[in-house]
Amino acid sequence: MATATTAPKRLDGEKAQRIIEAMRTSVGTRGAAGSTFDHVAREAGVSRGLLHYYFGSKEKLLVEVVRHDCETRIEAMDERITRASTVDEIIAALVLGLEEFIEGEPSSPAVIYELLSASRHSDEIRAELAELYRRWRADLAEALRVKEREGVVRLEADPEAVASMLFALGDGFGIQVLSDPAWDRSAAFDLGVRIARRLLGATA
Numbered sequence: 055m056a057t058a059t060t061a062p063k064r065l066d067g068e069k070a071q072r073i074i075e076a077m078r079t080s081v082g083t084r085g086a087a088g089s090t091f092d093h094v095a096r097e098a099g100v101s102r103g104l105l106h107y108y109f110g111s112k113e114k115l116l117v118e119v120v121r122h123d124c125e126t127r128i129e130a131m132d133e134r135i136t137r138a139s140t141v142d143e144i145i146a147a148l149v150l151g152l153e154e155f156i157e158g159e160p161s162s163p164a165v166i167y168e169l170l171s172a173s174r175h176s177d178e179i180r181a182e183l184a185e186l187y188r189r190w191r192a193d194l195a196e197a198l199r200v201k202e203r204e205g206v207v208r209l210e211a212d213p214e215a216v217a218s219m220l221f222a223l224g225d226g227f228g229i230q231v232l233s234d235p236a237w238d239r240s241a242a243f244d245l246g247v248r249i250a251r252r253l254l255g256a257t258a
Contacts, residue, residue, distance in 0.1 A: 072098040073105065077119050078165055086116060086168035116169050117182045123162055124186050127151060128193050135197045141207055141256040145247060152224045156231050163232055191217045198254075208255030216253050223250060 076098035080089035091112065095102040109115040134147035155163060173180040195213035202209055209216050223246050231239060 069098075069100060069104075070108075073100060073108075073115070074119050074122050077115050078123075078162060081116070081119075081168055082162075082164045085164070086112070086172060113169075113172055113176060113179050116165060116172065117179065119165050120169055120183070120186060123165070124189060127155070128190065130154075132193065132197060135194075135201070138201070139206060141251055141254045144201065144207065144254060145250050148220060148224065148250070149247070152228060155224075156228050163228065187221075190221060194220065210253045210255060219253055220250060 073094065076094045077089065080093050080097065084093065089112065091102050091105045094115070095105050098105075105115065109118065131147065131151050134150065135144055138144040138147055169179060169183055173183050191214055194217040198207060198209060198213045198216060201207045202213070227239070227243070227246060230237065230242075
């Protein structure tokens with residue numbers, strides 16, 4: 055059975071941040087195939103040997119970029135959902151997260167999609183990506199459990215299943231928008247919101 059990618063050795067916070075940002079930017083402009091350690095090291099202002107020592111391979115550095123983005127998005131989502139007191143406020147929090155993903159730093163979606171492509175040929179990358187998605191689902195599911203106990207939502211199904219479907223709506227919508235920015239998606243977006251409201255138990 056495949057195991058998750060070995061975590062990189064601990065690296066000074068400021069240097070790690072520079073490397074992660076350099077890799078994200080490089081993938082956004084060159085793609086994963088064109089983002090060599092030479093490019094990333096030069097743009098991060100560190101040695102190529104340092105990247106090899108701490109990350110071992112380009113794929114493991116890609117994983118670290120996605121892991122970093124995952125932590126940032128989970129923290130933001132948690133804060134917004136914690137403040138939400140209605141179904142519509144929860145949906146607004148999720149929509150804002152999707153909008154930030156689509157319209158924010160353009161290289162962030164590129165890194166995830168490049169990692170998805172790389173996972174087809176690497177058991178390690180696939181295992182790590184699967185673990186990241188488990189974390190996203192589990193964290194949202196726990197937030198929904200709390201809101202259900204507070205009486206804010208009445209979930210249509212098990213919290214993990216609802217979280218999975220909410221992410222599926224967001225992921226699918228995001229891919230379509232990124233592929234066709236000129237698409238008039240207002241009708242599809244409104245339908246997606248209605249589906250999400252039903253999953254969260256809204257009655258009106």
